[in-house]
Each structure stands twice: as structure tokens, then as C-alpha cells.
Amino acid sequence: MTGVQLVQAEQAPLLARRYYANGDPGPIVAALAHVPELLEVTMPFLDAALGPSAVDARTKELVILRTSAVMGCRYCIQTHTVVARNSGLSVAEVAALRGPQPLEEAFTDPRELALLRWVEAVAAGPGPVPAATRTALQRHFEDPEVVELTLLVGATLLLNRFCTALELPTSPKVLRRLAAEGWA
């Protein structure tokens, strides 16, 4: 049961049709298709923010999965558990990112721990993010990376709230994979 009807292929608006060309586009597109002019700008933005870029896939998945866990987004946690595993994260690392056990049990690289502390500070809000947390991050990341990773937290927050508020369904394929690997 979703919070809104998902737009099916035969009702896909003109600006949305290309997203349906290869079959089911997934619930995020199928929800955004109600407002094609937003779909048209949101998907390229999400692709740029979450997709392949100058920052490696593993680092990006740390950000996406940890942000989603902080926000308690069922859809994003489930979907990105699979993506994170596909990106090379170990079972222990994914489990730590999903919480609630301490991150230090799975992560020892100071660079990644500094990033995860930054993610938690940005995602948990509200109010200012501690300068010390940013300073710790900047010991390991250049400004362009800081900007990109911070925007990635923001883009993930957008998705977290969108998917949670509209109760978007996790794909059966993801659910089968989670079940096969013993994820709750």
C-alpha cells in the first residue's frame, strides 16, 4: 500500500515516457511522474548526486546508507543495503551502517570514520553542524569532495523523506535478495 498511486506505463505523461522505455522505472519515478516537470529535473539531479562521479562508489554508499539509517527510511535502507553490498562493502560494514551497533566495530579507517561522523551531524540536524566535525572531515577530504559529499547527504535526505512520507514499496527483487542474505 503506497501513499500515492504509482503512475503505470500506459498513463505515463509525455515527459516521463523515456523512464518507462525499459520496463518498470521503480516507485520513485512512478510517483514523480504525476508531476512531469519535477520528474524531468529531479531525476537528472539525483543521478548526478547519487550516481557515478569523482567520488568513488564505496564512499558514496557509506554516506547514503548511513544517512538513510539516521533518518529511518525503510525503502532507502533496504534498497541501499543491496547497492552497498554490490559496491564492495562487507556484511559487517553494512550492518554497522544500518545500526545500532557502534561504527567503530566495523570501520577503522580514520578517513571513513570522519566522514560518517560528518554524515550523522549533517543528517541529524537541526541547527549548526559542529565546526570540529567539519575540521576533522577536512583533514581527509578536499573542498570539492566536502561539497559533493554534503550535497549527497542532502539529496539522500530528500529521498528519505519522500520515500517514507509516500510509503513507497521496496522492489520484490530487493526484498528477495535481502531475505536470501538474512537481512531483516
Next chain:
Amino acid sequence: MSPVAEAVRDGVLPGRVWLYANYHCNLACTYCLTESYPGAGRRELGERRMLALAQEATELGFTALGVTGGEPFLLPYLPELLARLAGILPVVCLSNGTVFTERRLERLRPLAELPAQIQVSLDRPEPDANDAMRGPENFRKVVDAIPRLVERGVRVRIATTVQAIDDEERERLCGLHRRLGVPDADHVIRPIVRRGRAVDHGLGVDAGPADLPAELTITTDGAFWSPFGPTVHGGRLDTDLLITRTTMPLRVPAAALLRLVEARPPGSDAQLNIQ
């Protein structure tokens, strides 16, 4: 010159913008695109919004307006609104021709001096065949109303929407509209489009973007490709020809429509004679 104005000038984009004034109607025709009937939700665009859209349409470079529904003349403000719209751009208003009381006809008299036209639906030359599709007494009311509009100097166009019509019947129909005061140039015959209620009755031809002129069409639900776009079936709005939900500013859907039109492969112009 704006991109829209250039596209209209070059024939890339049709010049007319359609406004869906409302969705309710005093009739319930068997092939109605919007499943309109007396109890249908009104979903009015409203006077102020229609005027604002017309003003922006002319500023963008569109060259004409169309008003449709539902039955637009169920809206009490329509006669005066049409005059104001015609002061902005030439306008054609579609009507089933059955609600023209003497008082309403008098209020339409100013249209005689303006670039305005009322397009009345008349499908068959005889009452029985016509009324089978459009409801009891439709033929009588329409053939009564048309000469009274013409007498007042209002330009009338007749639209015939049919599954098929043979030469003999077409000749009888043309003889009728000439007697009513409507010249051949103001009579169009077009196919039923298989959308809305026509789907349930197995009527009409399938039509997609490749078949329908890319006329920007504004409704309370959004902007569509062609006035044949914002159809209703099973009580649900069809969105397959939706362009944008945003209708104001009009430049938003106009730009999106232009992008869609320019992205079409060559030779994809409208194929059906749907006007």
C-alpha cells in the same frame, strides 16, 4: 521574437491555446472525451485565470484561443468572458448548442463585432440518428439555436463528429448547415477519438501525439498535448498526454511542449484530420 512565436510562425507549433473552461455538461454523449454529464465535477478554470492565460498566450506569441469543456455555456459568466478573450486573441468556443436561451443569445451579440466564433456540434442530418449519440431533443435545439446565433451576426462553425458518414448523408448534412446559414468553410467533419466514454462504446480511432496537433491545452489538472488529451475514463483523468501540472506561468508548459515537438523525428506531424 520568443521561441514560441518563432515556432508558431514557422508552423512548428500550432498557434491556438485551448482552455478547458469546465468539465460538467447538460448532456452525456456516447463518445464524450471527458465523460461529462450534469453531475460531473465542474473543475472550472475560472474567469480570472482564463483571462490571465489568454494575456500570457498573446505575449508568448500564440495567435488564437479555443474554449471548450464540458459545456462552457453552463458557466454564467461565459458570454462576457468570450468578448474579453476575443479582445486579446481570436477565439473559438465549442458548445453543444442546447443552452442558448433568448437572454443568453442577446448577451452574445457583442461577439458579432469581435474575432469570435462558436463551434456547435451537429453530427447527423436527421434527429433520430443525431440524438442517438447526443441525447433526446438535441437535434431540435441545435437547429433552432444556430440561425438565431447567425441572425445576431455571431459566426458559427459546425463540427460533425462521426464514426463514419457516407456521401449521401454528408450531402444532406451540408444542405442542412447551408440552410441554417453556415457556409461550407465553417463546417468540419472529424473522426471520433477512442478516448473517454468512446472507449466503453467501442467507438472511434486511436490517437496519440503522432496523430493529434500539438495544441497547448490548459485544464485545472495541468497542461496537455491537444484538447483531445485531458480525457476522463472510468472517472479517472488520463495523463498519457499530460505535459506539465504547472499551467501558470504559461511559459512553463509552452516551453515543455516546444521541447517535445522539436524532439519528434521528422515526418511525425499529425496524421488524423482532427480539429
